[in-house]
Amino acid sequence: MATLTQRLEKVLPPIRQWEGPKTAELLRSPGKFGLGQVPEKLVPDATTNVVCGFCSTGCGLNMHLKDGQAVSLTPSTHYPVNLGMACPKGWEALTPLGAEDRATRPMLRNQDTGELEVVSWDQAMRSFCDAFKKVQSEHGDESVAFISTGQIVAEEMAFLGALAKFGMGIKHGDGNTRQCMATSVVAYKQSFGFDAPPYTYQDFEESDVIVLVGSNLCIAHPIMWQRIERNRNNPEIVVIDPRKTETAVAGTQHYPILPKSDLVFFYGLANLLIERGWVDEDYIAQSTCNFEGFKEHVRAFDLRRVEEVAGISSDQMHKLAETIHRGERVSFWWTMGVNQSHEGVRTAQAIINLAIMTGNMGRPGTGANSITGQCNAMGSRLFSNTTNLLGGHDFANPEHRAKVAKVIGVEEEHIPTGLGWAYDQIIDGIHEGKIKGLWVLATNGVHSWIEQDRFKEAVEKLDYLVVQDMYANTETAEVADLILPAAGWAEKDGVFINSERRIGLVKKVSQAPGEALSDFNIFKLIAHYWGVGERFRKWTHPEAVFEMFGHLTMGQPCDFSGITGYRMVDDMGGIQWPCRSDQVGEVVEDNQRRLFSDGKYYHADQRAKFVYGEVTPVAEPTCDAFPYVLLTGRGSTAQWHTESRTKKSEVLRKLHPDQLYVEMHPDDARKLGVEPNSRVVVRSRRASVAAVASVTPSVSPGQLFMPMHYKEMNRLTKGSFDPYSRQPSYKYCAVTVER
Template sequence: MADKRKSLKELIPPLRQWEGAKTDRLVRSPGKFGLGQTPKDLIPDATTSMVCGFCSTGCGLNIHLKNGEAVSLTPDTEYPVNIGMACPKGWEALTPLQADDRATSPMIRDQRGGVLRKTTWQEAMNLFCNKFKAIQKKHGNESVAFLSTGQIVAEEMAFLGALAKFGMGIKHGDGNTRQCMATAVVAYKQSFGFDAPPYTYQDFEESDVIVLIGSNLCIAHPIMWQRIERNPHQPEIVVIDPRKTETAVAATQHYPIIPKSDLLFFYGIAKLLIEKGYVDPEFVSKHTEGYDAFRAHLSKFSLEEVCLVSGVALTEIEKLVDTIGQGKRVSFWWTMGVNQGHEAVRTAQAIINLALITGNIGRPGTGANSITGQCNAMGSRLFSNTTNLLGGHEFSNPEHRAKVAAVLGMDEALIPEETGWAYDQIIEGIHEGKIKGLWVIATNGAHSWIHQDKYREAMEKLEFLVVQDMYTTTETAECADLILPVAAWAEKDGVFINSERRIGLVKKVSKAPGEALSDFSIFRLIAHHWGCGELFSQWSSPEEVFRILTKLSQGQPCDISGIESYQQIDQFGGIQWPCRKEDVSLLGIDNQRRLFDDGKFYHQNGKAKFIFSDPVEVAEQTDEKFPHILLTGRGSSAQWHTQTRTKKSAVLRKLYPQNIYVEIHPEDAAKLGIEGEENVLISSRRARVEAAAYVTPTVQPGQLFMPMHYAKANKLTYASFDPYSRQPSYKYCAVKVERL
């Protein structure tokens, strides 16, 4: 052990030198952009391009450099995602790097409730490995777990998942993408045979009917909305959402369904499409299975019941059905309003079924299209080694395990035969005393997880909590026994995969502060000190790991074995998967590529499946004591998730309310004597929260809306989960509102 510690001490300085290296490759000549009043010492001398590190849109940014360091940015006019556009977060993407509360050195809390003190990487690694090994020795390997993220690059995700499961023997690990994308993953796998969002952003501009479900695209994904605005076909824009969101206001049709009535609502739409003869019989016959059973299932539901449960009149439903049925290129898009529900997978599949029966898939302007949340959630879905084995393989498949072991040069016995627990099961495992140690990487569950107080109680029950983050002030970091300081986006290299499956490049254009290291380097240190460094001897740099990922993907639907280098990704403005060797010649011709244009899906028989089941009631009902339904979601385009980064920008802070608020309908406000902007008390069966009342008709009577970006919101939410995806149902809980 002494020799290992000595060699670790020798390893840290080279890592710091490598981390501090300035960008010296893939740099273009100075770009043309407005300098304004830029001080002379900040006037750029070069420009490089990379993708934004906020959301799943994956916009291209020009990073303007002075002496190899980022000093400003502008949107990339040539990048096929955003074509010169950027949202407020994108314009401010560099600002959070300079925040005063950046974690700059490892920090240890000597006792619970004590003060964090700075320490060395040597002591931090000793503590990390010794503590986790002691817990495993005493309680078994399953007593330690990790929670990952969709915020770090794919190479780091893969390294973490492989290190934890193959090197450290940690069985249970999940990611914060469980909160946003697990539903879409399961829905696609079951319906198509693989987790495969079929679209390209060009479809926004090709559709003549665009159906947005549970998606406030104007706020959540502004650049995607701007792609819709570029559509030359004067499309019908349909919004299905309980709230009259900004997107609903801009749409041509809005259907304000009663919250969580969507599954039955879509069954009613499908039934009427069939009755009116809007089915594509040739597509259904050649490319799907289970249609007759699906049609029989629909016969159980009357349109009167659909109208009653959804709150939408029959004439309105008929209008929507005719709009879909008469459309030539219909695209269906959904986000968290669908994914975060108690029967979310079946709801997503009800949307997929609409695309299948009408043949709206595989052609320009069509598709059943799930929009991702985080910048690298798609990377997490393929390469985090949590819900599936690296490269979209299955832990339970012996051939897959053998292939992964061969590519990695590892003993197949190191690869588990089953996945570990999901996020909610890990938290419950802590409460039950089964998990004693937790490693949290680049996520802030003490703010974002449903029924927040229960999460925080779990953190207190742990014997050892490690938080690996770029800030020391997140709600989760405040609970930590050990904080490992990390480099942020733009302070490291790697790739993100965006919603349309486009692999985009991240580059190191700024130094991480103090002694902070990239997650990649931290994983190298841990592997070394744990004693499994030899297993990862090939994992010498992010680009070397990317090459490993391309090999792992070979033969899979997500095959990217044709991508040879980071430079190739940069050259083509990102590359969508699949990109096999035979696909490379097409990249210069068309950089927008959708799936299923040949009608072949990923099940063994090449067909998509109709999947369905009966609707079930929400887990928590309203009653006389808690008569209102609380909805949660995004608040503004200037806010992001738990505001860990967006609140660091003075510019962004001016664009949204600083304090928590709740939207209430004028009728409810009048009944309760509530006036606009006065503070009210919102109570659920779990907590009570004060918030400013915003009286607005954007919500329906009996409903409230509260943005998720404020920490108190998740004190109220009810922890129910979809049975297939185990995704939390953030969009419905029973509350009451009263004057203070």
């Protein structure tokens, strides 16, 4: 029998991306940390693989270097995620790094003139610490909060969460991942016992029925759609979405449910499958619990109710049920159309219930699969220290606190015993005068937060706002008291964890401009100036933190203690968790692994739970004054979130409209006298915005769609939240439109 080393040697050579200095040499520290220090040469001329820093797909990109600096890129043909493919953002990933408007030096607002002025790092750090300590001394420790991101590497997320909560006494902290993935996190925890997306991208190619819910995969995750195009099973591609999106057009079946009727629709579908006997009784008996209660609950959702609420006929429902029944490998996928809802958790669990009741779990081409948004949202979920203690642990569990304290080298007394506030609660806390200082990192809430004007009003009430970002001209940075210039993706080292749980490597292949520092080194500076540098003595460099991750996750469902370091991640083409020391051979044999193949879950009884609940009304129904439902989402493959990076690329700017537009159905346009490409005003109870009319049957009568990337759009949205995940409901508010 071949040894592990022999198997490694057999598998690794084909996926190594370059023959040159070892990865360990590529990633070596430039020396002692110092302000203004010119780093050593990164690598000689070479090509090396780096994980893309845009979305959660986690593509591998070949970086071509000259004199230690990345000068161009190509998609990696061997990386198991994208297999030689890249979207427009991936091809242009280096361009935002070279933007002329990068933040290059700290800037502090002059209290006399009101202008931002360049200062030294020493001045910036003293102002940061003095201001936050002053706020805490006057208003208590809970008067300061932070809002971070899914865009920085996991090692930096962990350092921020540990520094803020274990070093600076900041109880309240959250991230912009609350806007995209909180619903799926809670749904998985309640249903499976841990936040565990079960799939691998290979499942796109293995399914014979693919059900996409609230997911415009062609636009939001084009490489995943290309993985579907590689499917040789001639799959049924079922799209459940109010809009006739690009994905719906490309699919084989489209069910245009009415906005926010998801829960009624899926309960009705479950009831129909149960009535027809199209469930896997053996799997239900062996691997689940609470099915009888769920069965009783969904009896109230007959086909007449589904048609009345969701607008889908009984014939259509029978066709869908039969499609699922006939499928041998059915996979269910969802994204923001489900997550960004006032009842998103229960909707996600309704999809999970369909997968487990039909036995479509743990086998190739199956699963209840949430697709993440940001490149490191999964890393944030495990290591940001916000919704759980580092490594998926529980703040309230004394054994977990003791374990984490020992691993990271802090005294247990510094670890709080409970969670802080969620994003929306932090904003409410500012309005209520409870929070006076805010630290915002790599996110742009003045643009992206729901009911935008309320966020703007909140930050104006703060005593002190710090923004740590690549750019000093984001909408949020422009109102900051202090701007800390941060290095971007590919200007630092660390790991991202993508949608399929794959840990991928980010390398420093480009030098940050001016005096900009990696977020990791900014945190080291803050720890020193705050006076807690010794408490974080183990946090010397990113790979040291990555090594701590192995110890932190040991014994957890996300255990990847078998990963020996960055070199192993690089050589393996990324590694999915779990990867315990006794699983390394399995990883070598198959680097596309799914969870629950043994039918065992993470609850104490090892069973998946059927979780369900009552249907709740939307926060703002339509009326005579506001008769249209406004839907929001991604606009094009060339745009990303608030466009703080993609708008730096001339190529990407040419691939989408340069001004806000609103899609409306031709019948509505005729009724209102609106011509294509004419100017209209869209008005909600909160604001009015001007837009260009895009007249298209892709939306149904009575519905409008606006892309989220344009800053004016979120002035319209209504701030309502799922009660379990506290995720905002971006997908529904009442508006009117006029010429």
